[in-house]
Amino acid sequence: MEFMTDVNKELADSGEWVDGQGLAMPEAAKIVRAGAGGGTPVVTEGPFPETKEFLAGYWIVDCETPERAVELAAHVSSAPGPGGAPLNMPIEVRQVMSAPPVDL
Secondary structure, X not given: OHHHHHHHHHHHHHOOEEEEEEOOOHHHOEEEEOOHHHOOOEEEEOOOOOOOOOOOEEEEXXXXXXXXXXXXXXXXXXXXXXXXXXXXXXXXXXXXXXXXXXXX
């Protein structure tokens, strides 16, 4: 947790921080699908044993370049695990998309 707190501070200090939140564990997840014909939604509650990976949290950062976003993700991937060895966990990088222009 100390590593993640330090990353948050570094991002805030560099002006790249927009938002970031930890998420509840997969056991608290719900998968929601629209109900047939607009009826009651179908809700499936976790845990989901077929899930091998899960989203632990997210950051939204404002980077000058895509390469900087990759650099930040690589740094987060190196978070220390048991015994201090880097976890080398997978970090997914996506661009936040904006709405299409109104005149389309």
